[in-house]
Amino acid sequence: MTIRREEMLRVAALAELGVAEEDAERLARDIAAIVEYVSLLEGLPVEEGVRPFVPGPAQVRLREDVVAPIPLAHPPADMAPEFVGGLYVVPRLGAMEGE
Amino acid sequence: MKSVADIAAAVREGRVTAADVAHDTGVRLAAADAAGLNATLHWSPQLLEQEATRVAAGTSDGLLAGVPVAIKDNIVTEEQPTTCGSRILEGYRSPYNATVVERLRSAGAMIAGKTNLDEFAMGSSTEHSAYGRVRHPLDAERVPGGSSGGSAALVAAGVVPAALGSETGGSVRQPASFCGIVGLKPGYGRVSRSGLVAFGSSLDCVSVFGATVADAASLLHVISGPDPYDATTVDAPPVAIPEHRDHLEGVVIGLPRECFPDDLDAGVRAACDRTVARLRSLGAEVRDVSLPHSRYAVATYYVINPAEASANLARYDGVRYGQRRGDGVDLPTLYRATRGEGFGAEVQRRIITGTYVLSAGYYDAYYTRAQQARNRIAGDFDRLFREEGVSYLFTPTTPTVAFKAGEKTEDPVAMYLADIFVCAVSLAGLPALSIPIGRSEGLPVGGHFIGPALDETGLLQAAAVVEQAVDGDAEVRP
Numbered sequence: 001m002t003i004r005r006e007e008m009l010r011v012a013a014l015a016e017l018g019v020a021e022e023d024a025e026r027l028a029r030d031i032a033a034i035v036e037y038v039s040l041l042e043g044l045p046v047e048e049g050v051r052p053f054v055p056g057p058a059q060v061r062l063r064e065d066v067v068a069p070i071p072l073a074h075p076p077a078d079m080a081p082e083f084v085g086g087l088y089v090v091p092r093l094g095a096m097e098g099e
Numbered sequence: 100m101k102s103v104a105d106i107a108a109a110v111r112e113g114r115v116t117a118a119d120v121a122h123d124t125g126v127r128l129a130a131a132d133a134a135g136l137n138a139t140l141h142w143s144p145q146l147l148e149q150e151a152t153r154v155a156a157g158t159s160d161g162l163l164a165g166v167p168v169a170i171k172d173n174i175v176t177e178e179q180p181t182t183c184g185s186r187i188l189e190g191y192r193s194p195y196n197a198t199v200v201e202r203l204r205s206a207g208a209m210i211a212g213k214t215n216l217d218e219f220a221m222g223s224s225t226e227h228s229a230y231g232r233v234r235h236p237l238d239a240e241r242v243p244g245g246s247s248g249g250s251a252a253l254v255a256a257g258v259v260p261a262a263l264g265s266e267t268g269g270s271v272r273q274p275a276s277f278c279g280i281v282g283l284k285p286g287y288g289r290v291s292r293s294g295l296v297a298f299g300s301s302l303d304c305v306s307v308f309g310a311t312v313a314d315a316a317s318l319l320h321v322i323s324g325p326d327p328y329d330a331t332t333v334d335a336p337p338v339a340i341p342e343h344r345d346h347l348e349g350v351v352i353g354l355p356r357e358c359f360p361d362d363l364d365a366g367v368r369a370a371c372d373r374t375v376a377r378l379r380s381l382g383a384e385v386r387d388v389s390l391p392h393s394r395y396a397v398a399t400y401y402v403i404n405p406a407e408a409s410a411n412l413a414r415y416d417g418v419r420y421g422q423r424r425g426d427g428v429d430l431p432t433l434y435r436a437t438r439g440e441g442f443g444a445e446v447q448r449r450i451i452t453g454t455y456v457l458s459a460g461y462y463d464a465y466y467t468r469a470q471q472a473r474n475r476i477a478g479d480f481d482r483l484f485r486e487e488g489v490s491y492l493f494t495p496t497t498p499t500v501a502f503k504a505g506e507k508t509e510d511p512v513a514m515y516l517a518d519i520f521v522c523a524v525s526l527a528g529l530p531a532l533s534i535p536i537g538r539s540e541g542l543p544v545g546g547h548f549i550g551p552a553l554d555e556t557g558l559l560q561a562a563a564v565v566e567q568a569v570d571g572d573a574e575v576r577p
């Protein structure tokens with residue numbers, strides 16, 4: 001299947017990704033090559049429905065499904081000791097270096 | 100470079116101090132930077148000194164006492180920035196340490212620094228870093244493999260004895276093979292991913308590099324085990340360090356015929372043939388086996404991986420993390436400018452491909468088919484290990500030795516095919532490792548051992564037997 005430039009740009013917009021004008025042709029060509037390669041999967045016999053693959057051994061799947069408190073890396077009070085008007089006053093998350 | 104065990108023993112017994120080790124590590128890191136390896140993104144003598152002080156103050160009796168460990172820069176650390184090799188996260192500093200970092204430190208390790216990688220771990224050559232490509236330690240014109248190329252290059256160059264990387268589809272085993280060291284991917288769920296920046300959530304694994312199997316085993320033992328901060332960790336004890344063994348009697352090694360194609364590089368084939376002969380002489384039963392759906396592995400991987408990447412990387416929008424562009428117009432402009440300018444070419448390719456295969460009209464043709472293929476690929480491994488009595492599989496890690504920089508950057512599919520022997524294992528979530536099995540024209544060749552779920556200890560034990568019997572530095576001629 002050929003992916004044209006316009007279709008690539010439409011998909012990029014769906015992904016909220018700005019594509020520079022000078023990169024558009026190259027990206028469209030690359031995506032077309034990738035999609036053509038993965039079309040190899042058309043050679044697989046079609047199955048009715050699909051079981052979602054669950055990675056990892058059975059122990060991952062057999063975890064008890066119960067509601068429990070979520071352990072936090074740091075209690076909220078460590079990060080936001082101030083509580084004003086019913087709201088935590090928090091520092092900026094992921095603060096930039098040098099700011 | 101001394102081994103992990105030698106350094107830890109020397110520190111525990113007081114023959115050297117953590118400060119001595121930290122100082123020497125800083126000297127080697129500075130020399131590697133001066134030589135243009137470009138393997139590090141952040142390290143400093145001051146932080147190394149702090150690490151040594153911390154070890155001296157409390158944890159100098161641990162398994163990794165005073166061992167300097169480099170960390171791939173998609174694993175978060177409080178003291179250093181975490182950039183994922185991307186401009187979009189330039190200067191980002193995490194408010195917490197990854198669980199694996201905390202566990203290394205609890206065992207006495209020192210964090211040596213953060214290592215260069217393909218942007219957001221997307222790549223097979225470490226040429227896709229916003230901070231420049233990493234050089235192969237033996238040949239600066241070649242790539243060290245990727246995406247964990249910085250960690251691999253530092254271990255191979257003898258700068259640190261061990262390092263953490265991450266695997267989504269071969270990103271530790273492939274560079275380990277190219278650089279001539281040991282790279283170990285644990286089974287899915289064996290090691291906590293709390294603090295590993297998410298890329299492909301059904302595939303991602305924190306993984307380890309070491310100069311030897313024993314070094315890799317020590318690190319895996321320390322970082323593995325359940326973690327309340329990661330619900331996908333397996334409820335099983337940490338991976339045990341294997342006992343010494345000197346034979347492979349009773350071990351059945353399968354050679355999947357699909358991994359030894361006619362066009363396999365002659366030097367890689369010769370090193371594999373020599374290793375298979377050693378496997379037999381060590382007492383293993385060697386069988387020809389088949390993984391019939393492995394021909395779909397790369398295609399399956401490059402549907403599932405971009406689909407998951409496009410979802411995971413939606414969070415980098417200029418609002419919650421990192422750099423911001425296009426401010427002051429409207430929200431869509433801010434999102435598109437930030438992401439368009441912040442992400443490099445390979446990340447853009449994966450996001451667009453992932454969005455495409457998940458979009459209405461194409462979902463069944465690509466994503467559903469890929470899920471079906473993944474079940475079949477995993478089923479092939481399951482059949483061999485459960486029904487056909489195979490203990491471990493052996494394949495080449497890569498179809499060629501390290502390729503030249505720039506050789507594949509213009510052809511993304513050619514780059515993806517560098518992972519042809521390793522990504523099926525990632526799709527199946529199994530443990531596997533690469534060990535050096537010889538050299539072809541001076542460049543390392545990796546041998547790839549794959550094991551069943553939860554048998555990392557047995558896999559490491561078998562690999563250690565082979566490591567003793569095969570000279571990984573010896574030139575092998577076709």
